[in-house]
Amino acid sequence: MNIVSTASDLSQDFKTGYLTLSSPRSMFVSQLIGTAMGCIISPCVFWLFFKAFKDLGTPGSQYPAPYATVYRNMAILGVDGFSSLPKNCLYLCYGFFGAAILINLIKDALGKKWARFIPNPMAMAIPFYIGPYFAIDMCVGSLILFIWEKIYKAKADAFGPAVASGLICGDGIWTLPSAILALVGVKPPICMKFLSRGTNAKVDAFLGS
Template structure:
């Protein structure tokens, strides 16, 4: 009798739920069924930190063991921020957080190996932060496709382990076959030069930066904190009109075309929701993915500007102080 009443109540509860609510309940149930224990994740991170703390100083002597340990201590905070920003904008800024580690470590080590130590610390930080964003995207894919979170995690571990073997071998093949980094080589590695210059800048100090550069950084950082506090403290009916600082920062980093894509896409989605809300909810994700992957929005105005031979109205060029063009 109790079993019959329980089954009847479950059937009634499901009937009371609408389609989207029932689908969300099913996704939550499947996703949380095979959760990963916290102790397992923490012990795995501690184990990897111990291995890196012992091994990396042997490969890069200027990067001392305590600096590697400090990188692993502060990396989870950066990983969380990058995962959050990647969820908002679908853009991983792991290299930006790696540059933070580069500047910190290079300035701490100084002129005695600071460049090499900063570059190595940047690589450590980027590998941690980017992996966190990648696995969060995998978890989101697993949630949408009703896949087990544990299976997604195991796949990530297997892929990472394969990369630890395949990536160095691939790099060594290119290193022996081509002049990587040389000006006449097809593999010039321009970012290597950029990161090295940033490490040198960190060793020399902030005096080499352009005038008012730090003041602008302080101002934008304070403005981002204020905007986030306002979004959290004021009512939602007003806070939804306040822009998200993380989403605003991405176009400044990668260029205005990203902001144009998002604005045009938002307008299209708004009009679509007004015309047919059901179809917009069902197909908006697929349409947005296609436009982003194919770069279909910015390509059209970019092609038009190229055909009309319209040049940018502003061109910036930075040279050392005291030097004229």
């Protein structure tokens, strides 16, 4: 399974290499080196996360393994059908789907001059899928791209998408520093959490008592 996944990733990377004028031979060698490095780095990173976060992978924790939850829910949906979805879930899906199409149509109709002021629905949806900490990666990455364009615009235009894809997929801008800070016992001064209306009412009642 892992070999097939790696081969599939490489076949997709060849398209990126074609767009960035990269050598296929260099990409293949880089894939071999990266796979070998992953055999060493991945266990070390997992050990770091395991030591830093005692509730790693637990639903409701800081790192609840969202992909596992997504695939589990997809399996339940495939077996039980739409009846397994929460109430009004489909209506929300229809509404956001229509809103995304409408925003994209407006973005395409306005042209480049004004379209850059309209947010991308895909970028807005990613934090809901992956997690709110992803916004830090996007903010830092946008700052890097902004400085890069000021220094060398041609290279930024050519390699910006490839570098951004690596940073987003690797998710290493904030996740690893966060794990290191947690490992040494540094806690954030403010903790924010969004609760459901019922849970929030219970919290307010508890605090009021």
